Amino acid sequence: MNSFDEEIAxxxxxxxxxxAGQAKKLITVxxxxxxxxxxxxxxxxxxxxxxxxxxxxxxxxxxxxxxxxLSKVEAVSGYLNFFIxxxxxxxxxxxxxxxxxxxxxxxSPNGKTVCIDYSSPNIGKELAFHHLRSTMIGNSLSRIxxxxxxxxxxxxxxxxxxTAFGKLIVMYLREKLPTDKKTLDALTxxxxxxxxxxxxxxxxxxPGLEDEARTAFSKLESGDExxxxxxxxxxxxxxxxxxxxxxxxxxxxxxxxxxxFYEDKMPAVIEELRKKGLMVRSEERDVVMxxxxxxxxxxxxxxxxxxxxATRDLAAAIYRKKEYNFDKSLYVVDLGQxxxxxxxxxxxxxxxxxxxTDMEHIxxxxxxxxxxxxxxxxxxxxxxxxxxxRDVIEAAQAKILAFINEKNPDxxxxxxxxxxxxxxxxxxxxxxxxxxxxxxxDWDSALSFDGATGPYVQNxxxxxxxxxxxxxxxxxxxxxxxxxxxDESAYELIKTLTKKAERIRQACETDEPSVLAQYSxxxxxxxxxxxxxxxxxxxxxxxxxxxxxxxxxIVLEDVLxxxxxxxxxxx
Ligand code: ARG
Numbered sequence: 001m002n003s004f005d006e007e008i009a010x011x012x013x014x015x016x017x018x019x020a021g022q023a024k025k026l027i028t029v030x031x032x033x034x035x036x037x038x039x040x041x042x043x044x045x046x047x048x049x050x051x052x053x054x055x056x057x058x059x060x061x062x063x064x065x066x067x068x069x070l071s072k073v074e075a076v077s078g079y080l081n082f083f084i085x086x087x088x089x090x091x092x093x094x095x096x097x098x099x100x101x102x103x104x105x106x107x108s109p110n111g112k113t114v115c116i117d118y119s120s121p122n123i124g125k126e127l128a129f130h131h132l133r134s135t136m137i138g139n140s141l142s143r144i145x146x147x148x149x150x151x152x153x154x155x156x157x158x159x160x161x162x163t164a165f166g167k168l169i170v171m172y173l174r175e176k177l178p179t180d181k182k183t184l185d186a187l188t189x190x191x192x193x194x195x196x197x198x199x200x201x202x203x204x205x206x207p208g209l210e211d212e213a214r215t216a217f218s219k220l221e222s223g224d225e226x227x228x229x230x231x232x233x234x235x236x237x238x239x240x241x242x243x244x245x246x247x248x249x250x251x252x253x254x255x256x257x258x259x260x261f262y263e264d265k266m267p268a269v270i271e272e273l274r275k276k277g278l279m280v281r282s283e284e285r286d287v288v289m290x291x292x293x294x295x296x297x298x299x300x301x302x303x304x305x306x307x308x309x310a311t312r313d314l315a316a317a318i319y320r321k322k323e324y325n326f327d328k329s330l331y332v333v334d335l336g337q338x339x340x341x342x343x344x345x346x347x348x349x350x351x352x353x354x355x356x357t358d359m360e361h362i363x364x365x366x367x368x369x370x371x372x373x374x375x376x377x378x379x380x381x382x383x384x385x386x387x388x389x390r391d392v393i394e395a396a397q398a399k400i401l402a403f404i405n406e407k408n409p410d411x412x413x414x415x416x417x418x419x420x421x422x423x424x425x426x427x428x429x430x431x432x433x434x435x436x437x438x439x440x441x442d443w444d445s446a447l448s449f450d451g452a453t454g455p456y457v458q459n460x461x462x463x464x465x466x467x468x469x470x471x472x473x474x475x476x477x478x479x480x481x482x483x484x485x486x487d488e489s490a491y492e493l494i495k496t497l498t499k500k501a502e503r504i505r506q507a508c509e510t511d512e513p514s515v516l517a518q519y520s521x522x523x524x525x526x527x528x529x530x531x532x533x534x535x536x537x538x539x540x541x542x543x544x545x546x547x548x549x550x551x552x553x554i555v556l557e558d559v560l561x562x563x564x565x566x567x568x569x570x571x
Pocket of ligand 1: 117119120121122157158159313316331
């Protein structure tokens with residue numbers, strides 16, 4: 001139901017006054033429905049017709065044959081205002097939702113593939129709170145692209161290779177920790193975190209330690225078996241904890257191909273760069289010059305022969321193109337890495353991979369938290385003060401659980417529901433604004449049941465579910481009298497439901513989950529208002545209104561899904 005403007009354009013063109021294409025471009029949706037649902041200004045015709053726009057509109061109005069679904073056209077001060085037939089609209093939209101269910105507004109497979117690289121934490125340490133952003137924006141985008149017809153390859157480019165592992169190895173050995181298989185198998189990420197912190201601390205007194213770590217990584221890279229055993233154990237320990245958190249958050253991936261995966265794929269890239277004469281020696285390192293793009297050189301290989309982050313991203317990009325033949329390849333990574341991606345994309349351009357234009361960095365702002373003196377600041381990971389994501393999730397869960405214990409202590413599975421509401425609340429707080437904006441996080445506003453929050457939206461969903469449960473029967477379209485769904489609140493709610501396909505399209509085109517977060521608020525608001533104004537259960541209109549409740553629940557559930565929020569049914 002998105003072609004009203006097209007139908008109106010055709011009807012107006014049939015009078016001979018407008019060209020259909022021109023009319024379609026001029027049609028807008030007035031802010032106030034008193035001026036109709038669509039309006040067409042006639043000012044552009046004044047010159048050619050030598051007439052006042054007011055007169056043109058008045059003469060045209062009676063000549064227009066209204067397309068189905070519209071109830072009237074009015075000429076007002078040079079505008080043609082078109083009004084939708086509310087009953088027709090209710091019927092057509094609700095029938096569509098009834099038929100398509102959760103996938104109402106989705107696009108069927110378009111044969112295109114998108115790779116989405118998200119979350120991709122550096123392992124060896126736990127997920128910090130700031131990892132939430134890439135994880136949840138990427139998770140939502142992967143769902144939005146799927147709903148938009150794409151085949152989606154969800155990739156976790158784990159940072160499981162690099163000097164960081166040299167640091168862990170150095171520290172592990174320095175502290176003379178046991179290296180038997182049993183101990184290594186039981187290693188936890190908590191222990192690794194402690195090692196990290198003590199490495200940073202030790203470096204303050206002994207700056208030479210950084211070099212030792214680099215040497216250790218080179219040794220790992222050149223295949224040292226013992227180091228390899230340690231690395232494998234570190235990786236496995238972090239992955240176990242990572243999976244536990246992803247499971248809890250409802251996040252998943254198709255590929256856990258981390259940086260180490262490209263170890264054996266880098267020599268070919270380096271060879272190609274060399275053969276094409278793109279690699280030059282600078283300060284004992286191999287680099288690709290990018291002066292012509294006003295970019296600093298891209299580092300490919302250090303003096304000790306070890307490879308870099310960019311080298312692995314080059315190998316990864318080429319691998320993804322070969323393996324998935326993507327039409328688009330997205331990197332959901334913080335704004336701080338903008339230069340890195342520009343460099344990688346431009347090296348690929350120089351290598352003659354003309355598909356480099358299909359790759360896109362999807363940046364986002366940082367999470368800010370308030371310090372004791374009230375200043376908003378970025379959390380610090382290195383020094384170990386940063387909040388861990390799992391602590392934030394646990395705290396959110398505890399706060400919501402306290403609320404449930406107060407209001408609804410007998411709720412079944414309340415621990416799980418509290419966790420789902422808590423995770424959704426911090427996720428919503430993250431997704432509700434344009435991704436490039438920094439996110440201010442404070443508990444009171446994120447967890448509030450009022451305002452633009454996750455709990456507010458989930459509460460609307462819970463209310464809809466509760467009405468359906470209390471009715472005790474399944475509403476059926478055969479029992480609906482659409483004329484009973486034309487009052488203002490019902491009409492406003494139905495109009496909101498019509499926007500789903502358009503909002504998914506916008507979210508996909510701009511890579512902005514916030515479009516759907518805002519849409520979920522719109523639905524929640526219209527639903528709350530409808531439930532408040534139009535009594536459902538026990539009213540003469542019960543069966544019709546219940547069907548609208550059910551349709552709204554279906555639309556809201558899917559929008560929550562697309563955002564990666566849990567559509568809880570009770571709270
Ligand atoms: N591991 C990196 C980090 O935590 C992010 C990786 C993003 N993806 C990529 N293909 N470079 O900063």
